[in-house]
Amino acid sequence: xxxxxxxxxxxxGESTARFLLDRGEKVLGxxxxxxxxDLSPNLLxxxxxxxxxxxxxxxxxxxxxxxxxxxxxxxxxxxxxAKCEQERIPIVSEVELACRMLRFPLIGITGSNGKSTTVxxxxxxxxxxxxxxxxxxxxxxxxxxxxxxxxxxxWGVVELSSFQLERIVKARFQIAGILNLALNHLDRHNSFxxxxxxxxxxxxxxxKDDLAVVxxxxxxxxxxxCSMIRSSIIPITSFGQLQEGFxxxxxxxxxxxxxxxxxxxxxxWKLPGKHNRENLLFATAVCRAVGVRVDQIETFLSSxxxxxxxxxxxxxxxxxxxxxxxxxxxxxxxxxxxxSLNGPIILLLGGRSKIKDFSEFTRNxxxxxxxxxxLFGEDRxxxxxxxxxxxxxxxxxxxxxxxxxxxxxxxxGDSILLSPSCTSWxxxxxxxxxxxxxxxxxxxxx
Numbered sequence: 001x002x003x004x005x006x007x008x009x010x011x012x013g014e015s016t017a018r019f020l021l022d023r024g025e026k027v028l029g030x031x032x033x034x035x036x037x038d039l040s041p042n043l044l045x046x047x048x049x050x051x052x053x054x055x056x057x058x059x060x061x062x063x064x065x066x067x068x069x070x071x072x073x074x075x076x077x078x079x080x081x082a083k084c085e086q087e088r089i090p091i092v093s094e095v096e097l098a099c100r101m102l103r104f105p106l107i108g109i110t111g112s113n114g115k116s117t118t119v120x121x122x123x124x125x126x127x128x129x130x131x132x133x134x135x136x137x138x139x140x141x142x143x144x145x146x147x148x149x150x151x152x153x154x155w156g157v158v159e160l161s162s163f164q165l166e167r168i169v170k171a172r173f174q175i176a177g178i179l180n181l182a183l184n185h186l187d188r189h190n191s192f193x194x195x196x197x198x199x200x201x202x203x204x205x206x207x208k209d210d211l212a213v214v215x216x217x218x219x220x221x222x223x224x225x226c227s228m229i230r231s232s233i234i235p236i237t238s239f240g241q242l243q244e245g246f247x248x249x250x251x252x253x254x255x256x257x258x259x260x261x262x263x264x265x266x267x268x269w270k271l272p273g274k275h276n277r278e279n280l281l282f283a284t285a286v287c288r289a290v291g292v293r294v295d296q297i298e299t300f301l302s303s304x305x306x307x308x309x310x311x312x313x314x315x316x317x318x319x320x321x322x323x324x325x326x327x328x329x330x331x332x333x334x335x336x337x338x339x340s341l342n343g344p345i346i347l348l349l350g351g352r353s354k355i356k357d358f359s360e361f362t363r364n365x366x367x368x369x370x371x372x373x374x375l376f377g378e379d380r381x382x383x384x385x386x387x388x389x390x391x392x393x394x395x396x397x398x399x400x401x402x403x404x405x406x407x408x409x410x411x412x413g414d415s416i417l418l419s420p421s422c423t424s425w426x427x428x429x430x431x432x433x434x435x436x437x438x439x440x441x442x443x444x445x446x
Contacts, residue, residue: 002026002064002065002066003025003026003027003028003064003065003066004020004025004026004027004028004065004066004067004068004069005027005028005029005030005065005067005068005069005080005084005089006020006027006028006029006030006068006069006071007030007031007068007069007070007071007074007078007080007081008030008031008070008071008072008073008074009029009030009031009034009038009039009051009071010031010034010071010073011142012071012072012094012142012144013029013031013069013071013094014039014040014043015094015142015144015145016069016071016094016097016142016144017029017043017049018042018043019097019098019144019145019147019148020069021043021046021048021049022148024048025048026048026049026050027048027049027050028049028050028051028052028060028065029043029049029050029051029052030051030052030057030080032054036051036053039051057080057083062083062084062087062089063087065084065087065089066089067089067090067091067092068080068081068084068089068090068091068092069091069092069093069094069097070091070092070093070167071094072093072094072138072161072163072164073163074163076166091167092167092168092169093163093164093165093166093167093168093171094142094143094144094164095137095143095158095160095164095165095168095171096167096168096169096170096171097144098142098143098144098146098147099143099168099170099171099172100170101147102143102146102147102156104134104153104154104155104156105155105156105174105175106155106156106157106158106172106173106174106175107122107155107156107157107158107173107174107175107176107286107290108137108158108160108173108175108176108177108202109122109157109158109159109160109176109177109179109282109286110159110160110161110162110165110176110177110178110179110199110202111177111178111179111180111181111199112179112180112181112182112330112332112333113179113180113182113275113330113332113333113336114179114180114275114276114278114279114282114333115138115139115159115160115179116139116159116307116310116327117271117276117279117306117307117310118179118279118282118283119135119137119139119157119158119159120135120139120304120307121279121280121283121304122157122283122286122287123135123157124300124303124304125283125287125292125296125297125300125301125304126155126157126287126290126292128296128299128300128303129287129292129293129296129300131154131155131290131292132151132152132153132154132155133153133154133155133156133157134146134149134151134153134155134156134157134158135156135157135158136156136158136159137158137159137160137164138158138159138160138161138164139158139159140159143156143158155290157286158173160202162195162198162199163198165198165199165201165202166198166201168201168204168205170205171205172205172206172207172210173202173203173205173206173210174206174210174211175210175211175212175213175286175289175290176202176203176206176210176211176212176213176231177202177212177213177214177215177282177285177286178199178200178202178214178215178225179215179278179279179282180215180217180218180278180332181195181196181199181218181221182330182331182332182360196221200225200228203228203229203230203231206229206230206231207230207231208230208231208232209231209232210231210232211231211232211233211234211289212229212231212232212233212234213233213234213236213282213285213286213289214226214229214233214234214235214236215236215237215278215282216235216236216237216242216245217236217237217238217239217278234246234285234289236278236281236282236285237281238274238277238278238281241254242256243256244256244257244258245257245285246281246284246285246288247281248277248281249263251265251266251267252264252265252266253266253280253281253284255284255288255294262294263294264284264294264297264298265298266280266298266301268298268299268301268302269301270301270302270304270305270306271304271306271311272311272340272341273311273336273337273339273340274336274339274340275333275336275339275340276340280301284297307327308324308432308435309324309325309326309327309431309432309435310325310327311323311324311325311337311340311341311419312324312325312435314438314439314442315442315443317442318412319411319412319413320410320411320412320413320414320415320416321414321415321416322415322416322442323337323341323415323416323417323418323419324418324435324438324439325337325417325418325419325420326418326419326420326424326431326432326434326435326438327431327435328419328420328421329351329354329420329421329422329423329431330354330355330421331355331358331360331361331421332360333419333421334347334349334361334419334420334421335360335361335364335365337417337419338364338365338369338370338417338419341415341417342415343368343369343370343371343415344369344370344371344413344414344415345369345370345371345414345415345416345417346371346372346374346406346409346410346414346415346416346417347365347370347372347373347374347417347419348374348376348399348402348403348406348416348417348418348419348420348438349373349374349375349376349380349383349419349420349421349422350375350376350377350378350379350380350383350399350402350420350421350422351376351377351378351379351420351421351422351423351424351425351426351427351434352377352378352379352422352423352424352425352426353378353379353382353383353421353422353423354422354423356382357386358382358383358385358386358421359386360386361383361386361387361388361421362386362387362388365387365388365391366388366390366391367388367390367391370391371392371409371414372391372392372393372394372406372409373387373391373392373393373394374393374394374395374396374402374405374406375393375394375395375396375402376395376396376397376398376399376401376402377397377398377399377420377422377426377427378422378426378427379422379426380395380396380397381395383421383422398427399418399427399434399437399438399441400441403416403438403441418434418435418438420434
């Protein structure tokens, strides 16, 4: 009997293994860091599941492996993947596997920043409009889980990382879009060009009648991107007007096609910042393409409150505001958070970086708004080199120590913002854990 090999046994890997086991397949599971006891009991106790240790790989009969399904967190240069390629074993992502079985059309959203908020907003509007919609992917529930749900979905909206898009073959997204592109994941990709090409994969299997939402706010890459797309393009921009597409004007979204102009009133939109304006434009374009009415979108905006750990106002204590933006893992997302708030800001930065170039801080952070920067975590020294000299800066090993310093410096009217610009993996399992720790510190329960 042939086996399926699942590499990376985190949330997505376990969902993939369960899906295959439920269909009578034999599954091998490998993870560099998880020990046997870290896996869920229903997997370990399944007679057709075998967890692999590094020592087992040398004894493995690779010819009996039919396919390898790789989780998003596993680098493409991983030795197990290299061995699969050597043995000519097909390697696909969980998204590719799921798309073989789906019975509903997909909306795929990727980009460097804002993906989760945009996916959640699209799902919120579609569900409120009476369209049963699966929401997940890299955000929340793995797409593979949707196949086992009892619900009959009319649409699926999924967040897609560059890692997931790297290993797709036939996966098709009837509506797809790239929100934005910034230096990101260069710890995994060889160059920005390589990163761009992985993101572009979201469009490669679209048909002529499918739709591609393209952000025209950044001409440095949208022109090149449009030349690679074979589907129908829906332009959006937050700067200026468009002859065709969606654009922002005086707290309204203007929709203009074939000379006809409609407006969507956005006074009920609650999320701060220009970046969230682009997220709203994107979501509106997608929902209008699906068929949601203008008045429905205007109504449903008021009931969307954003997501945890994304510029989330946690508390106001003695006149000091506390904001949790633990989801931020890039300089661009931190700058967007800073720009969305009023000063003075005490900024908490740090963790394990995905890039080595933080020059965006040199260009965009200013003492006019930033009262002080407090660095923590593994790459605090690296980030320190890129901060403007005019901003007072302190360095500490942990978030606990950084928070104590922030509290000692804060006065009424200040905002303490956790927006790390880095992954959490030096000290936490994920950004959610880091954000929850920050919230406990705010309320005095470390």
